[in-house]
Amino acid sequence: MLPHLDAAYNLARWLTGNEHDAEDVVQESYLRAVKFFRGFHGESARPWLLAIVRNTCYTWLRRNRMDEPTTELDDSTQVIDPSSANPESILLAAARTELVRQALEALPPGFREIVILRELEGMSYKEIADIASIPVGTVMSRLARARARLQKLLSEPDLTEARA
Amino acid sequence: MICREVQELIHGYVDGELDLVRNLEMERHFHECPACSGAHERLRTVQSAITTGAPYFRPPSGLESRLRSRLREAAEVDADPPRARHTWQWVGIAAAVLIAALTITVTTRHPAGVELLAQDVVASHVRSLMAAHLTDVPSTDQHTIKPWFNGKLDFSPSVGNFAGQGFPLTGGRLDYLDNRPVAALVYRRRQHIINLFVWPARNQSDSTVRQTELQGYHLLYWTKAGMTYWAASDLNPAELQELVSLVNGL
Numbered sequence: 001m002l003p004h005l006d007a008a009y010n011l012a013r014w015l016t017g018n019e020h021d022a023e024d025v026v027q028e029s030y031l032r033a034v035k036f037f038r039g040f041h042g043e044s045a046r047p048w049l050l051a052i053v054r055n056t057c058y059t060w061l062r063r064n065r066m067d068e069p070t071t072e073l074d075d076s077t078q079v080i081d082p083s084s085a086n087p088e089s090i091l092l093a094a095a096r097t098e099l100v101r102q103a104l105e106a107l108p109p110g111f112r113e114i115v116i117l118r119e120l121e122g123m124s125y126k127e128i129a130d131i132a133s134i135p136v137g138t139v140m141s142r143l144a145r146a147r148a149r150l151q152k153l154l155s156e157p158d159l160t161e162a163r164a
Numbered sequence: 165m166i167c168r169e170v171q172e173l174i175h176g177y178v179d180g181e182l183d184l185v186r187n188l189e190m191e192r193h194f195h196e197c198p199a200c201s202g203a204h205e206r207l208r209t210v211q212s213a214i215t216t217g218a219p220y221f222r223p224p225s226g227l228e229s230r231l232r233s234r235l236r237e238a239a240e241v242d243a244d245p246p247r248a249r250h251t252w253q254w255v256g257i258a259a260a261v262l263i264a265a266l267t268i269t270v271t272t273r274h275p276a277g278v279e280l281l282a283q284d285v286v287a288s289h290v291r292s293l294m295a296a297h298l299t300d301v302p303s304t305d306q307h308t309i310k311p312w313f314n315g316k317l318d319f320s321p322s323v324g325n326f327a328g329q330g331f332p333l334t335g336g337r338l339d340y341l342d343n344r345p346v347a348a349l350v351y352r353r354r355q356h357i358i359n360l361f362v363w364p365a366r367n368q369s370d371s372t373v374r375q376t377e378l379q380g381y382h383l384l385y386w387t388k389a390g391m392t393y394w395a396a397s398d399l400n401p402a403e404l405q406e407l408v409s410l411v412n413g414l
Binding site for chain 2: 119122
């Protein structure tokens, strides 16, 4: 097994939104990884490779989806969760994988990537900060905003309405 | 701590990013404040909804072989110019070294004896996950687990439950490593299982915490107060190090 292929593919699949593009991005990323091998210092291979995958995804998204409006990420305000969503309804939603997938896909990529790296890859704030080239504090505030939105989406089963 | 501070730090708390003192302050606040405690509960629920409900996309079959052949092709294209034999070899070597470097980051630094032990530790860890024999004494209470080892071992391991710090103790087990019976303490971190193996050290002096990686598992090992410790898990080393600090603080 090529190293970290699972994590690389999972991230690319979440960011590009489909299998075909994810595969293209993963192939390109590994080619770049080999090419830029001299820039690699060996300390933490997984974050290093995932940073390449992430950058390749964004280059790819810019090149192929010019028509989509870019979402500006507002990191300035601290989110204080106003909702008192019922934990049981969130649990019910969690049982429906499709609903969780849709909620994550409804997040802008800049939020989605952080949730994927944190919750599915179990990476630390520092590692995520390195991958996304943002400060650790921003990792935390984006996670806060992403989770607040997910909580809202998962408490309201009608996702199409919540997304609007 | 006031509610505003708690709300600012609550994500750091559920992600295990806070130091011990702040962790304790947060817990104290949750006990006293139903509003923050409710927010904490909702946050945990959202987190577990994502970790259990979100699909993890596996690479399609064939991606790896397609990727390998593209990596080979790229190496051959570079070899096209007549005097590029060197380059071709370099790229080939670079690819091989890259793969090796990505696979084993630190193992080469360790002496042979440690390497063998590391293999045994990983084997024990994997066995414990596969055989549905994770614990002999399933309990979250250190006061149940510690006495259970009495009479089964010729030493008494320190047992701590770090549920508050995100490492709940789930049980204990007898295992066999380094040619002797050892204590295995089982902790959880989200969906990850951590085996902490403990036995009396041969060399009594304390050592720093060292790290290695084997078959995709991270291993941290050290000696403290006459005991040898090995922690094994698929959890990332940074978080595994947190558990080590908690164990060493006992």
